[in-house]
């Protein structure tokens with residue numbers, strides 16, 4: 001079960017493909033990759049993404065202690081396959097209180113990661129010279145640059161396996177998680193990673209505007 005697809009960049013409704021175009025169309029953003037969020041059977045959707053996605057399906061491995069999966073989404077149509085994946089996880093913030101983190105892998109111009117980061121452009125425009133965080137992604141050290149995000153969150157972007165890797169955390173001080181040697185694996189490399197995940201209540205950030 002999934003929701004009707006919406007625009008990855010603005011969550012607005014889309015006009016479906018028709019006789020004249022084989023693309024989904026947003027009034028504001030033109031032709032887009034339709035965004036879907038798994039409402040139920042998030043585990044099954046995740047397993048499907050591991051088989052069909054054109055971009056990585058990042059998840060922390062291991063998950064931070066007491067963290068669970070709080071959302072799964074993707075952007076793309078059945079013809080071309082997912083060109084963006086989003087994995088949301090929730091759990092205790094290192095500084096106390098609840099936190100949520102969304103990891104996005106996407107090809108340029110999809111606009112999913114930048115919407116979550118609070119940007120109005122689909123791709124980061126300029127990155128500072130010095131990255132702020134380093135994680136490990138699919139066995140490679142990966143630099144993440146901070147993005148000027150709204151004050152309720154912290155957002156970072158880097159590049160891994162040839163596409164954008166976004167990491168957005170709520171609240172902003174949950175960014176301390178990135179200092180704890182976060183290791184990410186691509187579910188496409190090892191489908192059994194799903195077996196190690198806990199699935200919990202849906203988070204509130206994957207679909208915020």
Ligand SMILES: [Zn+2]
Pocket residue numbers: 007008009010011012026027028029030
């Ligand atoms: Zn749009």
